Amino acid sequence: MAVRIDLTLDCADARLLAEFWKTALGYVDEPPPAPFTTREEWLAHLGVPEDDSADDGAWLCDPDGVGPGLSILKVPEPKTAKNRLHLDIRVSGHGGPEERWERIRAESERLVAAGGKVLVEVDGHHVVMADPEGNEFCVAATSP
The missing domain is CATH 3.10.180.10 (2,3-Dihydroxybiphenyl 1,2-Dioxygenase, domain 1)
Structure with a gap:
């Protein structure tokens, strides 16, 4: 049985890349998992430090539910080399x-x-x- 995958992209500006990849892939913002109504609630439930913001990440999905999810997460280090996966x-x-x-x-x-x-x-x-x-x-x- 095949497993479902999601992709995660590290970045410096999650909002900028989210807008680009929504345009590129036709994806939309993924709603937070139930029972949470906002990403902030979900992150607080996970125990993410308060200085981490929902703006430090973006979660996208295929509106038809076919393609993998795409998480875009802010990280402190810059990109330094060619992607190993693209x-x-x-x-x-x-x-x-x-x-x-x-x-x-x-x-x-x-x-x-x-x-x-x-x-x-x-x-x-x-x-x-x-x-x-x-x-x-x-x-x-x-x-x-």
């Missing part, structure tokens, strides 16, 4: 290689407008990008 954002649609490349380029342009940065274009195949804090991810097409 996300691939897959654009869907049919057509030949030219049409797929056009969709990949259009999606990468949309994500640049949201605050991302193009690092490398592997012509005709995928675009390596970085989010506003430099976390790498790729934009590619779904399998033909």
Whole structure:
């Protein structure tokens, strides 16, 4: 039996990255677990120190319940190296290689407008990008 996974992304500014990744993935803010009505209540229940704020984290989910959850947590240390794990954002649609490349380029342009940065274009195949804090991810097409 497969297990469900969630992903956690360390960051310096959780709000900034939450907005970027909601735009990139179509995710929404995940509500706090029941019976809590706010993240602050939930964090207090966990015994998180009072100087830690709900603004130090963001919890996102796929509104359709299909994709993994994404936790974005503020940490004190900066990013220092290339990610060992990265996300691939897959654009869907049919057509030949030219049409797929056009969709990949259009999606990468949309994500640049949201605050991302193009690092490398592997012509005709995928675009390596970085989010506003430099976390790498790729934009590619779904399998033909």
